[in-house]
Every structure is written in structure tokens, then in C-alpha cells.
Amino acid sequence: xxxxxHWHSPVLRSVRPVVERSRHVSVSAAAVxxxxxxxxxxxxxxxxxxxxxxxDRDEDxxxxxxxxxxxxxxxxxxxxxxxxxxxxxxxxxVPLVDTDGMSACIHDALADGVPLLDGSxxxxxxxxxxxxxxxxxxxxxxLDERTRILNDxxxxxxxxxxxxxxxxxxxCAPAMYAEGDGLLERLVAEFPRFxxxxxxxxxxxxxxxxAQLALWSLHGAGLVAIxxxxxxxxxxxxxxxxxxxxxxxLDYAPQLEQAxxxxxxxxxxSDQEIEIRANTLHATALLAxxxxxxxxxxxxxxxxxxxxxxxKHYHPTFWPHHLTVTTMY
Numbered sequence: 001x002x003x004x005x006h007w008h009s010p011v012l013r014s015v016r017p018v019v020e021r022s023r024h025v026s027v028s029a030a031a032v033x034x035x036x037x038x039x040x041x042x043x044x045x046x047x048x049x050x051x052x053x054x055x056d057r058d059e060d061x062x063x064x065x066x067x068x069x070x071x072x073x074x075x076x077x078x079x080x081x082x083x084x085x086x087x088x089x090x091x092x093x094v095p096l097v098d099t100d101g102m103s104a105c106i107h108d109a110l111a112d113g114v115p116l117l118d119g120s121x122x123x124x125x126x127x128x129x130x131x132x133x134x135x136x137x138x139x140x141x142x143l144d145e146r147t148r149i150l151n152d153x154x155x156x157x158x159x160x161x162x163x164x165x166x167x168x169x170x171x172c173a174p175a176m177y178a179e180g181d182g183l184l185e186r187l188v189a190e191f192p193r194f195x196x197x198x199x200x201x202x203x204x205x206x207x208x209x210x211a212q213l214a215l216w217s218l219h220g221a222g223l224v225a226i227x228x229x230x231x232x233x234x235x236x237x238x239x240x241x242x243x244x245x246x247x248x249x250l251d252y253a254p255q256l257e258q259a260x261x262x263x264x265x266x267x268x269x270s271d272q273e274i275e276i277r278a279n280t281l282h283a284t285a286l287l288a289x290x291x292x293x294x295x296x297x298x299x300x301x302x303x304x305x306x307x308x309x310x311x312k313h314y315h316p317t318f319w320p321h322h323l324t325v326t327t328m329y
Contacts, residue, residue, distance in 0.1 A: 035248075072214035073150065074102060172186050
């Protein structure tokens with residue numbers, strides 16, 4: 001195993017015991033090498049403005065930070081868990097799915113004067129308010145949970161950061177980890193919404209999907225230069241495991257494979273769900289190592305670039321992904 005910086009991150013250290021004890025999910029080292037043998041020669045660009053699409057770039061950096069952090073709070077569960085139908089909105093004849101659809105709704109609400117970036121508004125926003133804002137092909141899933149999240153986040157912002165996320169960001173060290181003062185460390189400590197952890201047979205597992213994605217988005221938008229991107233993991237969601245499964249890197253036990261194919265719910269914090277997410281993080285780190293071993297030093301990538309390549313290409317796929325009722329991804 002490589003000993004580059006990402007293997008020493010708290011997230012990847014925490015998933016290793018899960019990988020070693022997994023009974024439902026495994027990683028094929030041979031498939032990692034096979035995929036890296038061609039993936040290494042793709043462009044693998046550093047994406048920009050991930051969380052602001054389909055917005056125009058806001059010239060006010062403070063407002064742009066507030067916007068990315070708001071989207072990050074709500075960036076989960078866009079599929080109806082009963083019907084399997086996705087949340088879609090249409091703008092200018094173009095269907096916008098999942099996060100893009102939600103972002104379009106936020107854009108429209110801000111244009112109409114709804115103060116969605118203000119913590120005092122978020123602290124008292126109601127389910128009915130959000131139902132009016134997020135008009136799409138289906139009712140936005142988990143609206144009650146989204147309301148509670150925004151209420152909780154809004155109260156923290158009002159109580160400590162004059163109601164705005166950019167003040168929180170400015171108050172932190174511009175790194176994920178900085179002896180407790182890093183953006184990731186403080187985000188998960190001060191905003192329970194981002195504290196994405198699980199218990200696996202008494203072992204505490206850190207995933208931090210949305211928290212890390214928020215910081216990746218801030219960095220990609222040129223708003224905050226995160227000093228330790230090489231300690232960032234992939235973002236354990238629904239789509240990246242599908243990409244790894246199709247590529248043969250992840251292998252599922254027959255019972256889990258059938259449950260996913262049949263659209264059965266995989267319970268949050270079950271062994272199956274934790275193992276899918278943990279092995280996803282482990283596999284993408286292995287893949288980053290294998291890709292970098294084939295690239296010159298000036299073209300080496302960080303794990304989120306591998307994540308983005310997998311997510312971008314497999315987000316529209318019809319291959320079934322696991323379904324878990326959660327607000328964490």
C-alpha cells in the first residue's frame with residue numbers, strides 16, 4: 001500500500017478496518033490495475049465551479065461561498081424511495097436532474113428575492129416554503145429532513161457567524177486539517193448536518209461526504225485554496241460505487257447484488273451500507289495510486305479528480321445503485 005498523504009487522512013484510516021472485515025463487499029486489486037492501465041492516460045481535468053452550476057459565476061466571492069455551502073447542506077436524496085423517480089426540473093427545454101435541478105430552483109428563488117443565503121431566514125424556513133421553492137417533476141424527497149437541516153444550520157450561523165457561511169469559512173484555517181482549526185474539522189464539529197459518521201461493530205467510521213465535497217467545491221471555484229487536498233478522500237455516494245461495480249473493481253455478495261437490482265432499501269448504518277461506502281473510499285484511493293504510478297509527476301492527480309471522472313461518466317447510467325434513506329448523500 002502506498003504511503004502518500006491520503007492514506008494518513010482520518011477518513012481513509014477509519015475505513016481500513018471495515019475493508020479488512022467486510023463480508024458483503026470486496027475490492028479487486030487486479031481490476032484496479034486494469035482500469036488504471038487506461039484511465040491514467042485520460043485528461044482527468046481539475047473541475048471548476050462544481051456546486052454553482054447552473055448558476056452564472058457570482059462576482060461577489062462571499063455570496064458565492066454562501067451559495068456553495070447552502071447547496072452542500074441540501075445535496076442529498078433526489079430519488080423517490082418508493083417509485084425510484086428522480087427529481088427533475090426543466091429550464092429552457094433542458095431537463096436538470098438532481099443537484100442541477102435543485103440549484104436551478106435556488107437560483108430562481110434568489111432572483112425572486114427569497115433570502116436563502118441568510119441564516120435568519122434558514123432558521124425559520126418551513127416545509128411549505130421549501131415545497132414552493134423546489135418545484136419539480138416530483139415532490140422533493142425528505143422535505144421534512146431538509147427543513148430541519150436548514151433550521152439547525154441557520155441557528156448556528158445566526159448565533160456565531162452573523163448569519164452567513166462565508167464568515168465561518170473566513171474564521172477557519174484554509175485547510176481540511178489544522179489541529180482542530182481546519183475547515184473540515186470545524187465544519188463537522190459545529191454543524192451536525194455534516195457529521196457523517198457510522199459505527200461498524202464498535203469502530204467509528206468517518207465518511208464526511210458532503211463536508212469534503214463542499215470544500216472541494218470551494219477550492220474548485222477559486223474561493224478558498226485548500227492547503228491539503230492530497231488528504232481528501234472520494235465522496236461516498238450512490239454513483240461512484242456504481243462506476244466501480246461496472247468496472248469490476250467492487251464486487252458484491254450475491255444477496256446484496258440482488259437487493260440492489262431489485263430496488264430494495266439498504267438500511268443506513270447497516271453492515272452492507274457501511275461496507276459499500278468504506279470500500280468505495282478505499283478503492284478510489286487505490287485507483288488514484290495506480291493512476292499516479294503511470295503518470296509523470298506534474299500530471300499526478302488527487303483522489304477527488306478520480307471521483308469526478310467516475311461520477312461524471314456514470315451519473316446518467318441505468319445500472320441500479322443502492323438506495324438508502326439518508327441525509328448524508
